[in-house]
Amino acid sequence: MKKTILATALTLVLVSQSALATEMNTEQTHHEPAIGFGVGAVVGVIVGGPLGGFIGGVLGGFIGETEAQKNQLELQQQQIVQAKEEQQHLQQVAQQNMKLEQQLVNVQEQHEQLLQQQGITDMNVQFALGTSEIAPLFASQLQTLAQQLIEYPQAQIDLTGFADKAGTTDFNLALSKQRVASVKRFLIDLGVDGARLTEQAHGETQALAAIDDIEGRRFDRRVSIAVLTEPQTMMAEIATDDSALLTTANN
Structure with a gap:
C-alpha cells in the first residue's frame, strides 16, 4: 500500500x-x-x-x-550603481560644455577686438531701382573693406541680398541674387578669397518700406555685408568636441 x-x-x-x-x-x-x-x-x-x-x-x-x-x-544594486555612474558622467559632460562655451565667448571677444582695431565693420551696399550695378560711392567703400579683409584672412563674410516691393516676387528674388553676385564678384576681383564668402538672397520678403514710400524703398534695395568675428576652424573644432561629448553621454 x-x-x-x-x-x-x-x-x-x-x-x-x-x-x-x-x-x-x-x-x-x-x-x-x-x-x-x-x-x-x-x-x-x-x-x-x-x-x-x-x-x-x-x-x-x-x-x-x-x-x-x-x-x-x-x-x-547593480542598476543603482550604474545610475550613479551615468549621473557622474553627465555632470562631467555638463562641466566640459560650460568650459567650451566660455572658450567660445573668449574667442569671439578677442576677434571682435581685432576687427575693431583694424576698423572692419559690417556695411550695406545700396542699389538704384531695378539694377544690380554698384554705385561709385559703394565701390570705394568695398575697396577699403576688401583691403582690410585681405589683411585679416581669418574673418568670414556673409552677403545677403534684398529688394523692395516694386515688381513681381520672382523678379525681386532674382534681382536680389544678382546684387549679391555683383558684390561677391567685386570683392573677389579685389583679391578676397571667394571661399570666405557665403551668400543668400531674400528678394522682397523682408522689405520694410511700403510700395508708396519712395525714400524708404531705397534702403530695401541693398546687400548687407556681415563680417563674422569668430574663426570658422576653431568654431568647428569646438562644435565637434561638444558633439562628441553629447554623443558619449547619450550612449
Missing part, C-alpha cells in the same frame, strides 16, 4: 514539476521557487511519504523564493 502511495505521489510530483518547468519559460521571476518546490517535494516523498513530500515542497519553495529575492536585490 505504501509503495502504491509512494508511486502515486512521485508521479504527481513529477507531473507538477513538468508543468512548473513549462511555466518557467514564460514567468522567469518564479524560476527559483518552482525548482525549490519540485526538488523539495521529491526529497520529501522519498524520505517521509506523501506528507513529507508536501512539507518538503513547501520548504523547497521557500528556499527558492529566498534565492529569487536575493538575485532581484543584486540586480537592483
